[in-house]
Amino acid sequence: MVTVVETRALTKRYGRHVAVQNIGLQVQRGSVFGLIGPNGAGKTTVLRMLVDIIRPTAGELSVLGETPRRAGAAMRRRIGYLPGDVNLTDRVSGRMFLQHIAQLSGVVAEHKIDQLAERLELDMTRPVRDLSKGNRQKLGLIQAFMHEPELLILDEPTSGLDPLMQREFLAMVREASSVGQTIVLSSHILSEIQHAADDVAVLAQGRLVAHGDVASLRLTSVARLGAVIADTDALTLHTRMQALEQLEDVHIHPTPDDRIHRLTATIRGDMDPVVKALATFQIRDLTVEEPDLEESIIDLYARTK
Structure with a gap:
């Protein structure tokens, strides 16, 4: 098995405040790995360190075999990242926005953007700034999936989506995993992680409470x-x-x-x-x-x- 993400004693402090402490994780290629915990548990902090938006205070971190802070743009093109708050205010249409992102993210197959937009029922002609929260979330999902990255890192990916679109998203995750893509996603919704993930890490107050496969953790005991x-x-x-x-x-x-x-x-x-x-x-x-x-x-x- 190939390890795609590995952390050892990963810690992030902001002054005296400890956001996460001593987090040790391993994510294998082709798996769906879930980070679950209440708001404020440290999930977003961990994911932001994986994509080098913020850097650890202590500990070791490897993503796709490299250290994020040293790997640069080349590694980021191998990742599809959805932030926890998709805050878009562009005047351009959704299509123009995605075409611009495609120039930065790497090769996007012909018609891939349109296929994803059709699946998620997103009107690509509307200005980005006029989109509802749910439609901004769909746009964020498309930009993460469209270049078929080796690794998808998705922070609260179903936020703002209706139940039908949540099911469609889970189908997209299963399809990505079946062709060898690795998915790391966070959620505070227990059932979502249970339906999507192979392995789970449970965070509470910045600490790793437990980790393992979904069945063994018995999260609904x-x-x-x-x-x-x-x-x-x-x-x-x-x-x-x-x-x-x-x-x-x-x-x-x-x-x-x-x-x-x-x-x-x-x-x-x-x-x-x-x-x-x-x-x-x-x-x-x-x-x-x-x-x-x-x-x-x-x-x-x-x-x-």
Whole structure:
């Protein structure tokens, strides 16, 4: 396996403030690597160091086999970079903007820009400064993908995109990975990383909380359960649910019908015993919600200490 990105003890300080500290990562060629964490966790700082927008205070950094601060423009042409805030104010059309970027980024295949614009449903004739946030994001994605770079570095790539375009973006990521391109992307949306990434690094307060493949990290080990149960009494339901070690914060809420009750709880760990226990009751409604990201990270941190 070929390592495309590697960091060792990567640290960035701004005076007394430590943005990231002792970050060690490895990204293999052709993989999709996700950086996940709440806003302010240090994700953007790490990605900006990869493309030499900012430089580390300490530690080692290798991208495409080179040190970014020494590699210069030649290495940057091998990268497609999408910043976290696509702030474009140009008067020119989207097409003219991308044609200008293409002169700097390297060879762009004929019709590639139009193909990407069609996939993302972007009107290329409108002035860049008149585009909505979502359409500016689409323009940013096109400029990152259009020259088919060896490495894509994408900071919060689905910000401002509607669900349909989010799915299209994930399809673009899978296609890029299938032909050997490497993708590093950040997000604060748990489900997005789970659907896109092979490997994940979890950041919190500038530190690496955990890293590994998506399945082994079990990032959704905490979930919220809601159910409406019929034809039972509150005491029986509460006793049965309290007996499950996977459930915490079990609450039984009354309804106008004393044989119908609303159950809420937190699921921690294996879902299967909970589903089997609920199946013994008559269920009128059932929801299992993804946890808040910070809650999931706190739980993950507790399990890896």
